[in-house]
Amino acid sequence: MNVAVVTVGDELLTGDTVNTNAAWLCGQLTARGVAVERVTTIPDDVADIARVVNEYRAEHDAVIVTGGLGPTHDDVTMAGVAAAVGRNLEPHEEAREWLTGEGGYSAEGLVDGTTELPARARMLPNTEGVAPGAVVEGIYVLPGVPSEMKAMFEGIADEFHGTATFTTVVDVDEPESELVDRLAEVQTRYDVTVGSYPGESVRVKFTATDESVLEEAAAWLASRVDLIEEE
Amino acid sequence: MNVAVVTVGDELLTGDTVNTNAAWLCGQLTARGVAVERVTTIPDDVADIARVVNEYRAEHDAVIVTGGLGPTHDDVTMAGVAAAVGRNLEPHEEAREWLTGEGGYSAEGLVDGTTELPARARMLPNTEGVAPGAVVEGIYVLPGVPSEMKAMFEGIADEFHGTATFTTVVDVDEPESELVDRLAEVQTRYDVTVGSYPGESVRVKFTATDESVLEEAAAWLASRVDLIEEE
Numbered sequence: 001m002n003v004a005v006v007t008v009g010d011e012l013l014t015g016d017t018v019n020t021n022a023a024w025l026c027g028q029l030t031a032r033g034v035a036v037e038r039v040t041t042i043p044d045d046v047a048d049i050a051r052v053v054n055e056y057r058a059e060h061d062a063v064i065v066t067g068g069l070g071p072t073h074d075d076v077t078m079a080g081v082a083a084a085v086g087r088n089l090e091p092h093e094e095a096r097e098w099l100t101g102e103g104g105y106s107a108e109g110l111v112d113g114t115t116e117l118p119a120r121a122r123m124l125p126n127t128e129g130v131a132p133g134a135v136v137e138g139i140y141v142l143p144g145v146p147s148e149m150k151a152m153f154e155g156i157a158d159e160f161h162g163t164a165t166f167t168t169v170v171d172v173d174e175p176e177s178e179l180v181d182r183l184a185e186v187q188t189r190y191d192v193t194v195g196s197y198p199g200e201s202v203r204v205k206f207t208a209t210d211e212s213v214l215e216e217a218a219a220w221l222a223s224r225v226d227l228i229e230e231e
Numbered sequence: 232m233n234v235a236v237v238t239v240g241d242e243l244l245t246g247d248t249v250n251t252n253a254a255w256l257c258g259q260l261t262a263r264g265v266a267v268e269r270v271t272t273i274p275d276d277v278a279d280i281a282r283v284v285n286e287y288r289a290e291h292d293a294v295i296v297t298g299g300l301g302p303t304h305d306d307v308t309m310a311g312v313a314a315a316v317g318r319n320l321e322p323h324e325e326a327r328e329w330l331t332g333e334g335g336y337s338a339e340g341l342v343d344g345t346t347e348l349p350a351r352a353r354m355l356p357n358t359e360g361v362a363p364g365a366v367v368e369g370i371y372v373l374p375g376v377p378s379e380m381k382a383m384f385e386g387i388a389d390e391f392h393g394t395a396t397f398t399t400v401v402d403v404d405e406p407e408s409e410l411v412d413r414l415a416e417v418q419t420r421y422d423v424t425v426g427s428y429p430g431e432s433v434r435v436k437f438t439a440t441d442e443s444v445l446e447e448a449a450a451w452l453a454s455r456v457d458l459i460e461e462e
Contacts, residue, residue, distance in 0.1 A: 010426050011436070013267040015258025019250055022272075027246025036244040037279075041253075041270040044426070048268075071408045072427045073415050111408045129429075130408065145429065177302045177342045177361065184304050195241050195275070196303045198376065205242070 001162040003029060004038040004056040008049060008067035008077050009144055012041045021066050021149055028153060033162035044068050049080025057084065057138055062160070064153075067144030069131035071111035077141060078134065082118035085137050092117040095132045098125050105130065127151050166211045168218045171228040172202040179204070182224055190217035201228045232393040234260060235269040235287040239280060239298035239308050240375055243272045252297050252380055259384065264393030275299050280311025288315065288369055293391070295384075298375030300362035302342035308372060309365065313349035316368045323348040326363045329356050336361065358382050397442045399449045402459040403433040410435070413455055421448035432459045 005025050011017045022039045029036050037060060042048045049068070056063045068077030082089045095115040099105045102125070117123060117134045124133030124140075129148040134141045140156065142149045172179060176198045183204065187194050190213055197203040204221065208214040236256050242248045253270045260267050268291060273279045280299070287294045299308030313320045326346040330336045333356070348354060348365045355364030355371075360379040365372045371387065373380045403410060407429045414435065418425050423439040425448075435452065439445040 010424075011428060012254075013257055013270065014261040015254045015256070015267075016436075018254040019270075023243075023246045023249040025246070026244055030245040036246075037274065039244065039250075039272040043268065070429070071411050073411070073418065074426050111411055113411075114408065177345065180302050180304070180342055187304065193241075195305050197242060198301070205247075 001033075001061045001160065002035040002037050003062045003064055003160070004040070004060045005029075005036060006049075006052055006056065006063060006065045007039070007041045007144075008044060008065060008080075009041070010044050010074070012067075013043060021144065021146055024146070024150065025064060025066070025153065028157065029160055030165075032157065032160050033164045034160050035162065044074045044076055046076045046080045046083060049077055050083035053081055053084040053139060062138045062140060064140045064142065066142045066149050069133065069141065069143045071113050071131070075113070075131070078113075078117060081134070081136065081139055081141055085118060085139070087119040087121075087136070089116045090119045091115050092121070092123055092132070092134075095123045098123065098132065099130065103130070124152050124156065127155075163209055165207050165209055166214045167205060167207045168214055170204045170206070170218055170222050170225070172204055172221075173226040173228045174202065176202045179225065182221060186217055186221045189220065192217045232264075232292045232391065233266040233268050234293045234295055234391070235271070235291040236260075236267060237280075237283055237287065237294060237296045238270070238272045238375070239275060239296060239311075240272070241275050241305070243298075244274060252375065252377055255377070255381065256295060256297070256384065259388065260391055261396075263388070263391050264395045265391050266393065275305045275307055277307045277311045277314060280308055281314035284312055284315040284370060293369045293371060295371045295373065297373045297380050300364065300372065300374045302345050302362070306344070306362070309344075309348060312365070312367065312370055312372055316349060316370070318350040318352075318367070320347045321350045322346050323352070323354055323363070323365075326354045329354065329363065330361065334361070355383050355387065358386075394440055396438050396440055397445045398436060398438045399445055401435045401437070401449055401453050401456070403435055403452075404457040404459045405433065407433045410456065413452060417448055417452045420451065423448045 026036045068075050100107050118136045121134040121136040128151045133152050142152050192206045192208040195205045257267045331338050349367045352365040352367040359382045364383050373383045423437050426436045428434040
């Protein structure tokens, strides 16, 4: 299973907010064996949302959209997603029932837009806030407030699953440029994916679907490099 | 001027790394009056890089690409950018001269790939690391290591400029759903962009190109809401 993550919000594009939602979702999905192939941030704009979501749903098994839910004029994500799938935005009876029942809101207090979802969407209750999420044609729409987003994702996490992968890291005490040949060779010898991330040391990260192959590959490299000495 | 930011790296898509580079670049560009219209994270894959960069350069005044520079097998960003513009990746004489001169590296110690840039690209020296950056057809290619990326961007920052905008924030002590009408009205009355960001309070952010209009709009709203009391 592979997914694209779309984070909606002008505050992300101006640098006012660091996109920790994306990192959290990527970690959750990776842990479930799901490959995240794109993470894209777009403005609070119906046409942009419709276009990017429509493109991504054609190319990925699922699209997770976060941000831009709620009652105010700059909350246009549901309208964008509705446009992406060619449906109307409609008052959603189940969303209204949930909000006035379990949610504890008064029917008069609910602003119209709050309970509008793309027609025939599945409603995702928001246990931490007001605006409900939705699922429609493989597009999962979640709030942008981190506590709300996380609680809502955990309610649907079982719908995301892929091939389990294993990872391990070898911290190397040599310049990355010296490692080129050995990194190429370990990838040739073993069915693993290898990433190298230079910092104070070079973090070499192995990923594989077979745990014993992973361990053999990491041991092969570890015996051929200067390792960071553990304190 | 509008730009798209492309961050390359499997470590971002697995959630191992939070994309602070993107937030930093967005902040720098916004401060220069440049509109960031997309931030997209893609894998260390030549075809993905070529495709996304090629699409974005057609739609934006400039594209800034970070990450995936260097000598190892997973550093394929220069190859992806070269493919996007239909040029070969070639040894770059100026990059080699800079590295063996000001950079202080020995010619023998340089791994081949380090000095290869898209043909006829402008080289951007890396004052904080080895791998040089490049500019080609409005595509700026920077390293992913934050200290290297920031130093390189600061060397070219003058090439990014747009309409200066002013921003101010009003912190409101009311539920966001209660503010809907007043937020809509202030946008009708004044030539400003208004975003609302709920948290412990509702942060209402005004953006405008005319500072006096900005102040009038913020004052209009501030006199019509419950403000957070300053300690």
